[in-house]
Amino acid sequence: MATHKETGAPARLPPPPRKPDPTPAPSKADTILNAARDIFLAHGFSAATTDMIQREAHVSKSTVYAAWPTKEALFAAVIQRECGQFANSLREMDFETDDITRSLTRLARAYLDLVVSPMGLALYRVIVSEAPRFPELGRAFYAAGPEVVASIVGQFLERAAARGQIDVQAVGYTTAAMLFISIVRGEAQLECLTHPNARPSEAQIDRWVEAAVQTFVQAFVKRPEGG
Structure with a gap:
C-alpha cells in the first residue's frame, strides 16, 4: 500500500473519474x-x-x-420534438361540439397556423431539399408530422360519425383525414413556399380555412332529413 513518506500514513488515492452521463x-x-x-x-x-x-x-x-x-440522429430528434409538440397541443384542444363545421374550422385553423408559420415553412423546406439524399429524415418527418395529425383528425372524424354528424364510409376515416389535411394545406402552403418574402394576413388564412372546410363539408357532412 502506498504511504506518505513523512508520516507513514496510507496515501489518499484520488477519486475515480466520473463517468459521463449517457444523455x-x-x-x-x-x-x-x-x-x-x-x-x-x-x-x-x-x-x-x-x-x-x-x-x-x-x-x-x-x-x-x-x-x-450522428448529425442525422440529432436532426431526427429535432423533427420528433417539433412535430410532437404540435401534436400534443392538437390533442389538448377541445373540438367536440354539436357544430361539425365549427369543429372542423378549429382543427383546420390550428393546423394551417403551423403549416404557414415561418418555422413550419423552414422545416418543410429543409426536409424536402434533403429527402433525396437522406430519405430516412423524410420518412421520420412524415411519420411524426402528417401521419400523426391525420391520426388525430381520423379519431375526431370517427367520434363525429358516431354522433351522426358525418359519413366517410365511402373512403374510410384514415383517407378522409388525409384528404382533410391535404385540402387545408394545399394552396396555402404552396403559395407561402413560392412567395418567401410575403406573410399571409389573418384574413387570408381565414379564407383558406373556410374554403377547405366548406369543400370537406360538402363532400362528407350529413345533412338533416329534408334539408
Missing part, C-alpha cells in the same frame, strides 16, 4: 435541440455542422455526441 439533463437537452433547430433551419441539413450546434448551445462536443452520435 444530457433535460434542460441541457432542450438547449441543444433548440440550437440544432435554429442551425438546421438557417443553414440546411447538409451545410450545418455539429461544431456550429455545440457553439450555439454553449456545450462540448462530447455532450452532444453522448445523446446523438
Whole structure:
C-alpha cells in the first residue's frame, strides 16, 4: 500500500473519474435541440455542422455526441420534438361540439397556423431539399408530422360519425383525414413556399380555412332529413 513518506500514513488515492452521463439533463437537452433547430433551419441539413450546434448551445462536443452520435440522429430528434409538440397541443384542444363545421374550422385553423408559420415553412423546406439524399429524415418527418395529425383528425372524424354528424364510409376515416389535411394545406402552403418574402394576413388564412372546410363539408357532412 502506498504511504506518505513523512508520516507513514496510507496515501489518499484520488477519486475515480466520473463517468459521463449517457444523455444530457433535460434542460441541457432542450438547449441543444433548440440550437440544432435554429442551425438546421438557417443553414440546411447538409451545410450545418455539429461544431456550429455545440457553439450555439454553449456545450462540448462530447455532450452532444453522448445523446446523438450522428448529425442525422440529432436532426431526427429535432423533427420528433417539433412535430410532437404540435401534436400534443392538437390533442389538448377541445373540438367536440354539436357544430361539425365549427369543429372542423378549429382543427383546420390550428393546423394551417403551423403549416404557414415561418418555422413550419423552414422545416418543410429543409426536409424536402434533403429527402433525396437522406430519405430516412423524410420518412421520420412524415411519420411524426402528417401521419400523426391525420391520426388525430381520423379519431375526431370517427367520434363525429358516431354522433351522426358525418359519413366517410365511402373512403374510410384514415383517407378522409388525409384528404382533410391535404385540402387545408394545399394552396396555402404552396403559395407561402413560392412567395418567401410575403406573410399571409389573418384574413387570408381565414379564407383558406373556410374554403377547405366548406369543400370537406360538402363532400362528407350529413345533412338533416329534408334539408
